[in-house]
Amino acid sequence: MSPLLIGTCAIACGGAGLLLPRxxxxFAVPFGEPLRAACAGCGVPLRPGVRGLLSVRLTCAACAARLGPPSWLTGVAAGLAGGLLAAALGPAAVLPLYLAVAVLGVLLAAIDLACRRLPDTLVLPALAVTPVLFAIVAAGTGxxxxxxxxxxxxxxxxxVFVGMALLPGGGYGMGDxxxxxxxxxxxxxxxxxxxLLGxxxxxxxxxxxxxxxxASGRVGWKSQLPFGPALLGGGLLAVCVAAW
Known part of the structure; x- marks a missing residue:
């Protein structure tokens, strides 16, 4: 367990996490709607393109409404995940892939908490490229x-999980x-x-x-809660426990 590796990965993932709120x-919009292009509070257009997505400004210039979750929260979450994965996996060839999916997981959890949705536009490209990236690692390591x-x-x-999502009233969605x-x-x-752990x-x-x-009365028995954060947090814990 290298403190330098753990620190480097934590800082890298934490820095990436700071860019996630915007x-x-x-992306935190109802199913079927395009990306949010304006402030939900006052309607002032947001800067388009990649520069707008990765802007570090977290409040609307017109009404000062917060645009996304606190950056310190996403930064700490991503940094903690990166440090844990580095400690668990060590200098393995696949470590960068696990770090990347950890940052993606923080983003997905933030979106799910905001609108109970895990967007296909983020998940499906990751699903498509993951086998290729792991194949590159396998080609190099055998x-x-x-x-x-x-x-x-x-x-x-x-x-299995698509079958669970198709069950009526199960609270498990296709995004999950x-x-x-x-x-x-x-x-x-x-x-x-x-x-099995995952x-x-x-x-x-x-x-x-x-x-x-x-018990606190904040939800009822029929309330549907976002499952993404538990899914991603449990996944992180599963990887760390299995690797250790």
């Missing part, structure tokens, strides 16, 4: 067995199923024990929170 704000196991884990998890399939690539690379830990994390909210 992106989350633009870990084709790990690649095949990761592929099988993704396919099996995708079928797609994210689960994506994360299963990362679990499967480490082993079937990681796949499937179980999100529910174990979500249950106490749900019970606390029910």
């Amino acid at each position: 992106v989350a704000y633009r 870990q084709w067995g790990d690649w095949l196991r990761a592929l099988l884990a993704c396919l099996v998890s995708g079928v 199923a797609k994210v689960s399939a994506l994360l299963s690539w990362y679990f499967g690379w480490l082993g079937w024990h990681a796949v 499937a179980l830990l999100p529910w174990l994390l979500n249950a106490p929170l749900l019970l606390a909210l029910l």
Whole structure:
């Protein structure tokens, strides 16, 4: 466990996390709507393009409304995830891939908390490119067995979780199923024990929170809560436990 590696990864992911609030704000719209192009409070247009997405300004210039979650929160979350992954995986060839999906996970969790949605425009490209990136690593390290196991884990998890999403009243959405399939690539690379942990830990994390909210009266039995944060937090914990 190299303190230099852990610190470097934490700082890199934390820096990336500071840029996420404006992106989350633009993507946090109801299903089927385009990216938010104006302030939701006053309607003043936001700067278009990549520069607008990655702007560090977190309040509207006209009405001072906050544009997205606090940057310190996304920065700390991404930095903590990066440090934990570096400590768990060490200087492995796949470490950059895990760091990238951790930053993406912070972004997805912020969007899900804001509008109960995990956008396909973020999840599907990640699903498409992940097998290619892992194949590049496997070609360099000879870990084709790990690649095949990761592929099988993704396919099996995708079928299981899509089936769960199709069940009426289950509270598990198609976005959750797609994210689960994506994360299963990362679990499967480490082993079937990681796949099992990745499937179980999100529910174990979500249950106490749900019970606390029910006890406080903030939600009812029929309320639907965003499952993405528990899914992604449980996934991070599963990777760290499995790697250690």
